[in-house]
Amino acid sequence: MKTDAAVQKSTESKKKNSFKRSSRQRAKASLFAQGEPMIWLTGGGLVVSLMMIAGLMTLIVINGINTLWPKPVDLFVTYDNKPYMGEITRVEHFNPAKSELHQHQEKVNSDAVAYFEKHNGIAKRMLVRTGNFDLSGEHYNWVNEYDVREHTTPEQACVVERTSWGRFYGFPSAFLYNGEVIAQDDNQIWETFNKHHKEVRKRWRTQRKLETHEIGKINFYEEKERLKLREKELKFGIESEQWNTQNDHFKSFHARSQSAYEDIRTEINSLKEENDKYKIRFTTADNKEKIIPLADIVRMYPANSLTFFDRMNIYLSRWHEFLFDEPREANSEGGVFPAIFGTVVMTVIMSLAVVPFGVMAALYLREYAKGGLVVSTIRISINNLAGVPSIVFGVFGLGFFCYMVGASIDDIFFAARLPNPTFGKGGILWASMTLALMTLPVVIVATEEALSAVPNSMREGSYACGAGKWQTIWRIVLPRAMPGIMTGMILAMARGAGEVAPLMLVGAVKLAPELPVDGMFPFVHLERSFMHLGFHIYDLGFQSQNSEAAKPMVFTTTLLLITIVFILNMLAVKLRRKLRKKFVSAKF
């Protein structure tokens, strides 16, 4: 580079001496010939795209990471003696209406007037998460700064995350056992809370497990028996010999499961009874009393007297809950485990479906089909398929997979359950199939590229050894093309995992407590609806009743989805690197 530039300079200066004008033209031409402006242009393009991606990622990461960090609790008392206690979630500056100002002047509120004069009529207001929805009917309240008479951060203020009604903010006043006060002093209450909370929650979880899993299991198997009976009825008619045998069997089964059910109910009741003894009484900032059963409290902490270590602890425990628990409070609290599980299972099934089909199609197109009008038409159509809006695939999936294929499967295999559909509705299998169809072009195109990159000399070498066409493809071409096929799979996975629109039609739902894989025979239930992180994001952001509380979770969930896609991709990239090392190398 240096020598080039030097040579150029010397020729330029030589030219300058003899022909001034033409030398200038030469200099201009050589600037473009060197490509200096093009370097800036292309580099600029790169910088702009990188900045947009980096900005988006930063926004998601910062918001996603911050959401679960425990914030302090503030207590605001306004001039009209209304207390607002909670966490500040948002701060805004606004220009209050004139009438608002007059109101304050009429009240001769000198502090407020001074405030307006000081801030040139611009006021600050805070969105305070006051919680206590069961008492006040509000989750959030706007508090204008000029209305605030007193702002404190009370030491004893306590944040309670509970299983229903949203968060609670208050001061613990007593710990009740069997209706009797056993602790009143603040320290004592915390001590008793820490002593009993774990076991109570453990009982609560056992109870929940019994309610959902064990009773669910009984219902599941009883439903199976009932279907068997119904099958006999459809096949042989009611009161037939076979039906009668089955009916007797069903009756005895029913009696057995009924008694099992009773046993479980008793167990649940005893657990409930034990848990009902523990309660905490709170006083809210506006002096109302509220008694909350200990079993309903997921987490409770004195937000204003936490050390950094305590906060870290709460933060991590919230992440743990977020990753491994089921959602509660209309998805705005709790975890997203079913959504994570659904996303991963769906992506895996989709990959398992799309890769073999895509590879087979590409193999035929590249290795067997003779070039011509038909093949190029097919190729163009495949490429165009990649541009079809994903919602169209959703509609197709609903019509074809759910209503045609699924309904036929129901007619043949699950006739006893009709009119309730089994496969004839949205489910994880149909969602995976729909996405597989959608990502098929990606895999076909990538595989074709990979196949055409396999040197012909290798094919010829194999033929010369007496190998047939398929032997050559199977033993030489496919292994060699594997890394390229993996690239296609990675692209398909990334596209499929992040897709939402078609899923809304073919099986993703707001809440699906039953996972597609569980302990009940046949263990994999591909007909079930499922939760999906992408759909969860949409649901939180736009469908939630308590949207203020859900909004921060949007970022956290997005961060999680991106992380999962990233992890899946990294796994595939690692596999690809391994394959590439094995099958492709630079020669000489």
Place this chain on the structure above:
Amino acid sequence: MKNKPGLRKGNFFESIAKGERIVTETHAEINNEDITLDVKEFNLFYGAKQALFDINIKIPKGKVTSLIGPSGCGKSTLLRSVNRINDLLSIVRIEGNMYLNDDPIYDPAVDVIELRKRMGMVFQKPNPFPMTIFENVVYPLRIDGERNKNVLAEVCEKSLRGAALWEEVKDRLNDSALAISGGQQQRLCIARAIAAEPEVLLMDEPCSALDPIATNKIEDLIDAMRGEYTILMVTHNMQQAARTSDYTAFMYLGRLIEYGPTGTIFQAPHCQETSDYVTGRFG
């Protein structure tokens, strides 16, 4: 009358330009040999374009035969017609026939795959398969369904020894074949080609992608294989043909001009054109 002592009368180049039929000048020594491969009146067309014209050549058993000639003269095409690799191109059409030990090669009844198993081929650029050295060598047996480990190991060692590669790779048979040097890769390809004990070994410019030292080794190897294998080799390098082969055939513009013992072809060819080519006057 002869133009020069020992040179045949007539001008092939003129005849070719006129489109006349060329009769190959085949030396009498060939008739004393056992013939492995017999090409009879062979014509080959790429679509409308004819690439080979009336080729008649007998490849003697256990000898090394070189095909020489300028670029585009059809020597590779002829070689690739022997194991019908050219068939893979749908535009190829042929006339005439070839016989491998009296079995016709071009015949509707012939199973091409079985036919190819009777020949080995070494290509211009080393083309080891993306698998281990061991698997590369035993590939012809694998596709035949051979599973016996002892048989495979035996064949592998024998072939690698036959290709003078055994000492260099015996400790890393399970390494990737793509990791060894270019010259070793080419000898590996030779080992693969002889693994199934072919009746004829076809070599398409086997040294053109190699450095001089690797070329030397391959030439030594070809020399060592003389007698045991029937080798038909295409080469660009006339010195190589002179050094390694027993018989040499000179091709020009799709015609076989002259075919005879290497010594005669290079020192006292019967045709003026051959003489011009081997002395470097054209080509």
